[in-house]
Amino acid sequence: MISTGNDIVALRSINKQRTCEYRFYSKILSASEQALYQQPQLNELPFEHYVWLLWSVKESAFKYLKRYNQQLVFSPISINTTTIDILPDQHYCGEVHFNSNKLFFNSIINNDWISTVVNNADDFENVFSDVHVINDKGYYDQSTAVRKFALEKLNTLFPGELRLEKHLAGYPILIKDDEDTKIPVSLAHDGHYISYSFNLNAVKLQVN
Numbered sequence: 253m254i255s256t257g258n259d260i261v262a263l264r265s266i267n268k269q270r271t272c273e274y275r276f277y278s279k280i281l282s283a284s285e286q287a288l289y290q291q292p293q294l295n296e297l298p299f300e301h302y303v304w305l306l307w308s309v310k311e312s313a314f315k316y317l318k319r320y321n322q323q324l325v326f327s328p329i330s331i332n333t334t335t336i337d338i339l340p341d342q343h344y345c346g347e348v349h350f351n352s353n354k355l356f357f358n359s360i361i362n363n364d365w366i367s368t369v370v371n372n373a374d375d376f377e378n379v380f381s382d383v384h385v386i387n388d389k390g391y392y393d394q395s396t397a398v399r400k401f402a403l404e405k406l407n408t409l410f411p412g413e414l415r416l417e418k419h420l421a422g423y424p425i426l427i428k429d430d431e432d433t434k435i436p437v438s439l440a441h442d443g444h445y446i447s448y449s450f451n452l453n454a455v456k457l458q459v460n
Contacts (some may be wrong), residue, residue, distance in 0.1 A: 257316030262443030394441035
């Protein structure tokens, strides 16, 4: 299965003071991740943004891994970011580990949000992801909007009547003609922001 995982964090909604308190961030960051922040290249990244960057990496990794292990329970401290590199235009990339699983992440940070996508290879050329702003931020509005947003893109690549439903384990499944397409799609929403990700190679396998 060719999959991805994604997450988005609305930065204007976070509590900066609470985020920077040890009793809060120590539940998210491992000791090695706390030490990782001391790297010189991260000096310009505010600590509260660092905490939520790693949260988004861990959430994305969990979504990826959940498809392979439906019994998996989200435990941020057990998912460990081991490397972070800074690319131009506020892009961050690196590796994240859970037990024997090694994944790669690609994140964007701006003044409004952090968006992260996780892949099983250090190559995101065939990974589709996007962020969109919505007016209403209630859970139902977010859920409806993000499905519509993802389907608009998928319909340009995959012909037919498509819909997104929720698997019993909690992750989205893409349905065509009442059958699971086996194309993994990841969805995320927070506040006024929604995002999706999927791997084009997964679509090609089904179309071909």
